[in-house]
Amino acid sequence: MRLDEVDVRIEGAGHSDESLREIVAKSPLQHGARLEHPAYESLKSDLLRRAQAIGYLDAKITRRELDVDPAARAARAAITLETGGRYEFGALLVEQDAIDEDLLAGFLRFAPGQPFTSEALRNTQYALEDSSYFANVSIETGERDAATLTVPVTIRATGIRRHRYSVRLGYGTDTSVRGKFSWENRLVNRQGHRWQIETTASAILQEAVARYVVPVGDPTLEKLEFSGGYTNEDIGDLDSERFELTAGLTQVLGRWQRVLFLKLNRENTDFPDSPTQSDLLLIPGISFASLPPNFLTGWVRDAAYFIELSGSPSTLGSDASYLRLYGRAERIWAIGGPWHLRLRGELGTSWVDDFSELPASQRFFAGGDYSIRGFAINELSPTVTDSAGNVAKVGGEHLLVGSVEIEHDLPRNFRATAFADFGNAFNDWDTPLEYSVGVGVRWRLPMLMIGLDVAQALSEPDKRPRIHLNITQVL
Numbered sequence: 001m002r003l004d005e006v007d008v009r010i011e012g013a014g015h016s017d018e019s020l021r022e023i024v025a026k027s028p029l030q031h032g033a034r035l036e037h038p039a040y041e042s043l044k045s046d047l048l049r050r051a052q053a054i055g056y057l058d059a060k061i062t063r064r065e066l067d068v069d070p071a072a073r074a075a076r077a078a079i080t081l082e083t084g085g086r087y088e089f090g091a092l093l094v095e096q097d098a099i100d101e102d103l104l105a106g107f108l109r110f111a112p113g114q115p116f117t118s119e120a121l122r123n124t125q126y127a128l129e130d131s132s133y134f135a136n137v138s139i140e141t142g143e144r145d146a147a148t149l150t151v152p153v154t155i156r157a158t159g160i161r162r163h164r165y166s167v168r169l170g171y172g173t174d175t176s177v178r179g180k181f182s183w184e185n186r187l188v189n190r191q192g193h194r195w196q197i198e199t200t201a202s203a204i205l206q207e208a209v210a211r212y213v214v215p216v217g218d219p220t221l222e223k224l225e226f227s228g229g230y231t232n233e234d235i236g237d238l239d240s241e242r243f244e245l246t247a248g249l250t251q252v253l254g255r256w257q258r259v260l261f262l263k264l265n266r267e268n269t270d271f272p273d274s275p276t277q278s279d280l281l282l283i284p285g286i287s288f289a290s291l292p293p294n295f296l297t298g299w300v301r302d303a304a305y306f307i308e309l310s311g312s313p314s315t316l317g318s319d320a321s322y323l324r325l326y327g328r329a330e331r332i333w334a335i336g337g338p339w340h341l342r343l344r345g346e347l348g349t350s351w352v353d354d355f356s357e358l359p360a361s362q363r364f365f366a367g368g369d370y371s372i373r374g375f376a377i378n379e380l381s382p383t384v385t386d387s388a389g390n391v392a393k394v395g396g397e398h399l400l401v402g403s404v405e406i407e408h409d410l411p412r413n414f415r416a417t418a419f420a421d422f423g424n425a426f427n428d429w430d431t432p433l434e435y436s437v438g439v440g441v442r443w444r445l446p447m448l449m450i451g452l453d454v455a456q457a458l459s460e461p462d463k464r465p466r467i468h469l470n471i472t473q474v475l
Helices: 018-026 037-053 100-103 119-128
Strands: 002-011 060-069 074-082 088-095 133-142 151-158 163-172 176-185 194-201 207-216 222-235 239-255 255-268 277-290 302-312 322-334 340-354 383-385 392-395 399-411 414-426 432-446 448-456 466-473
Touching: 002 018, 018 037, 037 060, 037 074, 037 119, 074 414, 119 151, 414 448
Parallel strands: 002 074, 088 151
Antiparallel strands: 060 074, 133 151, 163 176, 163 466, 176 194, 194 207, 207 222, 222 239, 239 255, 255 277, 277 302, 302 322, 322 340, 340 399, 383 392, 399 414, 414 432, 432 448, 448 466
């Protein structure tokens, strides 16, 4: 049964709307196509739903005809959508006392006099809820006025509890027991400023950071952040103690987040068999990170990308002069049924005249739970031998890491995986890479993610298999 004639008409103020015409063009209900009754019903409902979503609230289907001639094996379909006039946003009433009106206006995705769309209402709801200024947000439309073609809107929001405290605990073979405590004031004043204090402690890292955030421009997309902190960290066989002040501008550009930053870093590095090296660095930089497509993406979002370029020119008074590029990428593909393919990679490189000038935090190391499994954290790097004959890992100018995983979903929120990792941290690009293979299992609980991997280094076959256990609190 073929369609000899298809007559779809859009009448009224929306007769030339491109989104409505696109629905008609993409419909399988076309001249010469096979008759499919679901396609006929779908076209009617899609046209009506879309028209009402973009402000044609009085839209209705005024003609619906489907004539079938069994003898001729032919059919004729006719649909007419009468859109009526397009409504606009009318009077806006806002009931909230948490933030200034000017700041609140930055979260609104519509204004009186603009064409009414349900998408603008949803986006406003999401923006206000995601602002962390409100505990509850409701957006209601009033009775529409057919004479003026307007729809009044009322927004009601209650302020969030000002202070929030959180404690996170975890365990990893890289870090042993680890914990984080944070105290956040989410509403310092009516201009939407906020501050946060975080302390982190593990066997290899002790850190305390204070941050102050100021919304600017579009508050859903831009912010200024100022921070100061102290870090004491074991990196390879180096000890790094640093004090850092940072100012940064964060902006969302489409599906990417850009950060422009400037750091003032005073770092003391303990090198083997050498006196402590003290460096003062002024580090400008820029980074880009991909944003997740939605808030809840199951086990992990499909893809994540990050790249950062930073440096410390001696012309600005820094004790070391260098340029540093670092990037990482991870992507997962469904390859049929419960099977998934995950690829992960890291690339880092430095341009520096005298590598010995670089403090520990600006050097590259590889190995560990999230790097090359089968090796301990920061185990892979160039080495030096001290006067006592001890070999020490001191980091490299470059980094290359890759991983290939095949994953399989199991019942009860389990996932099994088999993987191969490769890479190294080095000073010369012709340095051989290290390799490892292994298997693992993930178990996602309501508040925890437990991961267990067993990996064997292939490039150093005399090494025993290494267990990588990671218990992370999910909030």
